[in-house]
Amino acid sequence: MFTGLVERTHKIAALEPSSEGIRLHLEKQAVSAINGDLAPWNDLLRGESIAVNGACLTLVEEGDTLTFDVIHETLRKTSLGQRSPGDGVHLERALRVGDRLGGHYVTGHVDTLGTLERIDTGDGEVIWTVSVEDSSLVRTVPKGSITLDGVSLTVVDSELDRFTIALIPHTLEVTAFSDRKEGDLLNLEMDHFGRWVQALLADHNPLSSGGDHS
Template sequence: MFTGIIEEIGTIKSIKKGATSANLAIAANQIFSDLKLGDSVATNGVCLTVTKISGNIFYADIMNETLSKSNLGNFHTGSLVNLERAMPADGRFGGHIVSGHIDGVGKICSITKDDIAIWYKISADKAIMRYVVAKGSIAIDGISLTVAAVERNDFAVSIIPHTLSQTTLKNKRIGDTVNLENDIIGKYIEKFLSTPRGITKDFLLQNEF
């Protein structure tokens, strides 16, 4: 589990592509203080497993399913990525619950300056927009952000200078794609409500609510 609070920006050093998969080598600094083989690292919001560590570079395999749901397949040597290690049990929960399982890709359709803030409007398909609510949470390239406005086919977030300086959003341009992960709570609620029995008084009592 992650919080969406980015630790640092990494650099893709190499990409080895298979028929429907890829292996990334990513250089970083801060995350190596306790990084081990098998650990999870959110890379632009995508949960990747560390398969090899060499100096300040870690390696991770990407399956076809991940490539099809995210924008990692569009990256190249030298691309910058947001990095966050999995949350420690004794850590502070500074963002929101982020699983690192991307729901899909959105596209930046406008970038507007508002005094010290920058507004990003992002378009997404209906499967993603159904879970986007005003003042709710969403992870954009792994960054925990608050939804400031919602329209039928897009939503907007307002970015403070600190977030901009610490993430790859500062390098994004109109037309660029971003990985999106909806707030998992909304998906769980929908699943419960869609069960044949629904949420009834008997159901709650049987489950000790």
């Protein structure tokens, strides 16, 4: 479980093809950090879960790089396979009991991909319009929460297949979002509680089943 408050941004050192998918190598030194400390983490444990651009991955090695195995299923459902060496990715370690929950509950299970359709700037903020690849998997509401590439954000406006979010200067400073451009793919995770509400409503909606409702 995560919160969507990205702790650090690290650059991709290498993407190594493997029979299971790819082996993702990240530089140990951060390029930005929410607490300003860019030094390598000194208490990582092999096998621990870390959200990488919003996808929960297992740390398999910690040597010259931080190494994660990304299987084919994860590559199909996320944008990790579209990234390149030198790109920045967001890292967040798992939530500990007693930690402050400054964002919202994030599972690290990406629901679908979104496309950064439009970037507008003005009044000290940046507005993104994001279109949703599969709107049946992600529903948004104004002032609701959404996770983009592992970052907990608040929806400004919402339509069935797209939504807008506002990025403040601090978010752009401590994330890799300043490098994103129109057309880029983003990992989307719907609000955990909203997902359950959606599932429960679908279960009780006679039009959502395949029977004869005439």
